[in-house]
Amino acid sequence: MVRNETWCLDNLYTLLPAEAQESLSKIAPQLTLNRADKWIWSPSATGCYTVRNGGTLLHEVWKAPPTGKIKLNTYGSWREPGAFIGGGGLLRGADGGWLHGFWSCGQGQSAFMAELEALRDGLQMAWNSGYKDIVAEVDSRETLHVLRDAASHAFCPVLSEVVKLLSYQWRVDLQWIPRECNATADCLAKLGLDGGILGISYFERPPVEVEPLLLRDSFSAF
Known part of the structure; x- marks a missing residue:
């Protein structure tokens, strides 16, 4: 998502309206020393996947139904x-x-x-x-x-x-x-x-x- 210390919005043009892209581009990216975010994906006891960043639980996520349902x-x-x-x-x-x-x-x-x-x-x-x-x-x-x-x-x-x-x-x-x-x-x-x-x-x-x-x-x- 970050390239040369600026947001890379190429993959979001089809998902975000123009005003959202403009707002996001005005926010300075938070750069870490190694210039990389670390994400860990693991299933919870309920079978949902959780997102962890630096060991902190962010949220459990909605999943789409199987094809035909x-x-x-x-x-x-x-x-x-x-x-x-x-x-x-x-x-x-x-x-x-x-x-x-x-x-x-x-x-x-x-x-x-x-x-x-x-x-x-x-x-x-x-x-x-x-x-x-x-x-x-x-x-x-x-x-x-x-x-x-x-x-x-x-x-x-x-x-x-x-x-x-x-x-x-x-x-x-x-x-x-x-x-x-x-x-x-x-x-x-x-x-x-x-x-x-x-x-x-x-x-x-x-x-x-x-x-x-x-x-x-x-x-x-x-």
């Missing part, structure tokens, strides 16, 4: 004053590119309900879009635990709706991921909550607020 990421956010919840989710293909997304705002009493409603809305979006082979990722272990507990389904209408969606004629591989890997869905959920407009909004193109997160995910997707 679509990945759904959802997140639910809860704000106790006023008892409002926000949901967010997006679908991406094997190339890591945005396909569809949503954010929502509604009334709710817990972060758990926010997670369930976001998962329900994300699954419904995927089904309505015609996809039949889905990897669905959430960062709530409680959500996965309750989905596996059949005895609890009758006591929660939203949970029953999720279970019904999962029973459709398609394949859904439901997985837990660390929250660091779910940042884009997290951002969408908070945008929906902060907007305060009750209901759900769908997006064929990503909102500008999540574009930096999508770009970050694209670097680590493969």
Whole structure:
């Protein structure tokens, strides 16, 4: 990335808009004595790869789905004053590119309900879009635990709706991921909550607020 003590942007022209290239070029590179950064890649206990620089953990990364599959990421956010919840989710293909997304705002009493409603809305979006082979990722272990507990389904209408969606004629591989890997869905959920407009909004193109997160995910997707 650094050549002759200046940024080398050749490989980023197709990924960064002109204004981002200009901003980056104005930042002086931090040069080390040996003029080289050292990166160490190692899998974590969850199977995700982590990035370490000088022995410091930076973040766990989102991974693109295998060819032929679509990945759904959802997140639910809860704000106790006023008892409002926000949901967010997006679908991406094997190339890591945005396909569809949503954010929502509604009334709710817990972060758990926010997670369930976001998962329900994300699954419904995927089904309505015609996809039949889905990897669905959430960062709530409680959500996965309750989905596996059949005895609890009758006591929660939203949970029953999720279970019904999962029973459709398609394949859904439901997985837990660390929250660091779910940042884009997290951002969408908070945008929906902060907007305060009750209901759900769908997006064929990503909102500008999540574009930096999508770009970050694209670097680590493969």
